[in-house]
C-alpha cells in the first residue's frame with residue numbers, strides 16, 4: 001500500500017521504517033528541509049537503536065523515501081499518517097497547532113476515500129474535530145479520519161512497533177477500519193492483537209495507559225522514600241510487589257522522577273482535560289506535582305553531600321538509557337540547581353548531543369571515568385548499561401571524594417563499598433566503606449550521612 005507519514009521525528013521515522021519493513025511503500029515528509037536532506041543521504045538525526053540500519057535497508061529496497069514536498073506524495077496515498085509533535089502549552093494542555101496545520105495543508109490533496117490517521121498523541125475528540133476541519137477544507141466528506149495511538153518507547157522503538165502488546169485503532173467508519181486492518185495484517189497475522197474501537201476511545205486509551213504507567217513510577221518512588229525512612233530496601237519491596245501477576249514488575253524501578261517526551265506532557269494533558277470537562281483527575285494532579293518536587297529534592301540531596309564549591313560528576317543526562325532524548329529529563333532540573341548552588345558540574349553521557357544543546361555551564365567528558373576525576377560526589381542519573389559495568393575501584397581512585405549516588409539503583413552496593421565508595425542508592429540504606437576515603441569530599445560524606453536522606 002502507498003502510505004505517507006507526516007513528521008520525521010521519533011514516531012514518524014520509526015513508523016515509516018517499520019511500515020516499509022512490513023512491505024508498504026512509504027514516503028515520509030517533514031517541514032524541516034535540513035532534516036529531510038540528511039535523511040535522503042540516509043543520515044538519521046536521532047539516536048534510536050537499529051533505526052539507522054532499518055532506514056538505510058528500506059531506502060535501498062526502494063520502499064522508503066523522504067521528501068519535504070507532501071503535496072506531491074499525498075494524492076497517491078491510500079493512508080496518510082500524521083506523526084507531528086503535540087507539545088505542552090503553558091496551561092498544561094497540548095498544543096494541537098501542528099496537527100491542525102498539517103491536516104489543513106494536506107486536506108485538499110487527499111485522494112478520494114483516503115484515510116488520514118492521527119498517530120500523534122491527541123486529546124479525546126480530536127479525530128472528530130479534524131474530520132470536520134478536513135471536510136470543510138475539501139467541501140465534501142469523501143475521506144475518513146482515524147486514530148492509531150503509538151505506544152513505542154524511545155530506546156526500544158522498533159521492537160515496540162514490530163512486537164507491540166496490541167495495536168489500537170480508533171475508527172468511526174468501516175472504510176478506515178478495513179484499511180487499518182490491511183496495513184497491520186503482517187503484524188496481526190503474527191499474533192499481535194488489534195483493538196478496534198471508536199476514535200474517542202482510542203484517544204482515551206493512549207492517555208489512560210500513560211497516566212497509569214506514570215502512576216506506577218510515582219508510587220514506587222514514594223515507597224522508596226518510605227523505605228529510606230524505615231531502613232527498608234525498595235528493590236526487595238518492588239520485587240515482592242511485582243511478582244503479583246495482577247500488578248506486574250514493569251515500571252516499578254525507583255528513580256529520579258519520570259521525564260521524556262510522553263509521561264510529563266501526557267499526564268499534564270490528561271489532568272487538564274479532566275479539569276476542563278468537570279471530571280478532575282486528582283491522582284494524576286498529585287503525581288505531576290510529586291514528580292517535579294522529587295527532581296528538586298534529589299538536587300538538594302546532592303548539594304547537601306558536596307563540599308562548598310565542590311565538584312559533582314553526573315553520569316547520564318538522557319531521560320533514560322538508549323536514547324539521546326532529554327525532554328524533561330531529571331538532568332535538566334538537577335544540573336541547573338547544582339550550578340546555581342555554586343557546584344562545578346562535569347558530565348558524561350554515551351549520547352550527549354541532545355543534552356549539550358540545552359545545558360550550559362557543564363563540562364563534558366568522553367568517558368565516565370574522566371567525568372568522575374577529582375569529583376567530590378558522583379551521581380548516576382541514567383541507567384545506561386555501560387554504567388552497570390563501571391570499574392568501581394578505578395572510579396574510587398579517580399575521585400577526590402567518595403560519595404556515589406546511584407539514582408537508578410543499578411550498582412551493586414556491596415561492590416561499591418568494597419571499592420571504598422560511600423554508596424547512596426534510592427530507597428536503600430546508605431552503605432559506607434569501612435574506612436571513609438580521605439580528602440575534601442570525606443567531610444561532606446559524613447555530613448551527608450548525618451543529614452536525613
Ligand SMILES: NC(=O)c1ccc[n+]([C@@H]2O[C@H](COP(=O)([O-])OP(=O)(O)OC[C@H]3O[C@@H](n4cnc5c(N)ncnc54)[C@H](O)[C@@H]3O)[C@@H](O)[C@H]2O)c1
Pocket residue numbers: 006007008009010011012029030031032035083084085086098101102105119120121122150151152153154261262
Ligand atoms: N517520542 C515518543 O516516544 C512518542 C511515543 C508515543 C507517542 N508520541 C507522540 O507522537 C507525536 C510525535 O512525537 P515525536 O517524539 O516523534 O515528535 P518530534 O518532535 O520528534 O517530531 C515531530 C516532527 O514533525 C515535524 N513536523 C511538524 N509539522 C509538520 C508538518 N506539517 N508536516 C510534516 N512534518 C511536520 C517536525 O519538523 C518534527 O520533525 C507526539 O504527539 C508525541 O506525543 C511520541
